[in-house]
Amino acid sequence: THWKHGGIVGVFGYGGGVIGRYSDVPGEFPSIAHFHTLRVNQPASKFYSSKFLRKLCDMWDHRGSGITNFHGSTGDMILIGTSTDELEPTFYDLTHQFDMDLGGSGSNLRTPACCMGKARCEYSVLDTQAICYDLTMTYQDELHRPAFPYKFKFKVSGCANDCVAAIARSCCSIIGTWRDNIRIDQKAVQAYIGGEIAPNAGAFSDRDWGAFDIQKEVIDLCPSGCMAMDGNELKIDDRECVRCMHCINTMPSALRPGLDVGATILNGAKAPIL
Ligand code: SF4
Ligand code: SF4
Structure with a gap:
């Protein structure tokens, strides 16, 4: 299999979010001649309803292989395995039925990620979801249209426990701290x-x-x-x-x-x- 990078195949107007996968022996395995991966921008802190997840799995059974990876190391939901013909319909379903967008891939801003923050954790001193959402919306162009010489990642942790592993995995870590006394x-x-x-x-x-x-x-x-x-x-x-x-x-x-x-x-x- 050839594992390509973002931008080889994709959806109209975006340069990232789809990673092309092509079999070297499509004649022997025609059903997986293409097996592209889609990165889908996860909700901040990865909060889902079971209803949403069931609906997403049904859509992916219909449009792709049904195989998913929750989550990729960048943070996205990963939908593994579909053909070029199904990319635009999947993107349409994601944006119109699920209110979701593609994430980053290749030399662009990768999908920002954050820990659960104040939503569930008493240690958090930051509104990690608000920061993550703000970065995601501010840098939409950089997220979808690769313009950098290499990828770039933001990750936000509400405290130095750094549950999102920002220090190990991002280019710009935002980590909650305090100046006064414990x-x-x-x-x-x-x-x-x-x-x-x-x-x-x-x-x-x-x-x-x-x-x-x-x-x-x-x-x-x-x-x-x-x-x-x-x-x-x-x-x-x-x-x-x-x-x-x-x-x-x-x-x-x-x-x-x-x-x-x-x-x-x-x-x-x-x-x-x-
Ligand atoms: S990084 Fe800190 S604030 Fe965020 S979930 Fe972990 S312990 Fe809680
Ligand atoms: S006093 Fe400060 S440096 Fe020492 S263990 Fe507590 S948080 Fe860490």
Whole structure:
């Protein structure tokens, strides 16, 4: 099979969103002589109704192979396998029946992606969906018509946990952070120490890891060494805190991000490994 890039085949007016796939032996396998992939711009944070997904699968059974990939590494819904003749009808169905658009491919702006943000996550200090939607709408031309020498990606995470892996996977990472102090509930700190509240919101409670040790599990793991117990009080030197989220992840009932919130924007922010 020849795996092509965006722009070899496509829909009228767009240069991206369809990746051409052609069999080298179409005579032997005529039904997959073409097996093009469509990238479909996912809704922000990937929220769907089951009704929408059923309808999409029915459409794709009709127009293509029925094979999907939820989601591609850029974030799009991936519809795998159709012929050139079905590209325009599929695009028409997507835009007229589903209110959906194609995503990016090739040397264009790739479909922006974001974590679930404030919609479901108490850690988020950004409205990640609003940022993602704004970037998507502002850069429609760049998204659909490849004009760059190489692809370009935006990803938005509501906090430094970076669930959308913006640092590893995007060219411009937008990551929620705060400038003031971590909010501390000292009573809840004592409740963690006393074993009344499970650390990590109970995420590791399937095994007996022994009693919670705030020194070992939180203070000693703070990357900037800016935490200490002062008697029964947890102290944080917020000037040294690098906003990594570790302590907050471990004791979410006791520690919360500050209130003076914003974003760290990293350009060219790609890591070689995830
Ligand atoms: S990146 Fe942060 S705000 Fe976004 S889902 Fe993950 S933990 Fe929540
Ligand atoms: S957020 Fe990270 S750097 Fe800041 S106090 Fe907590 S563990 Fe330390």
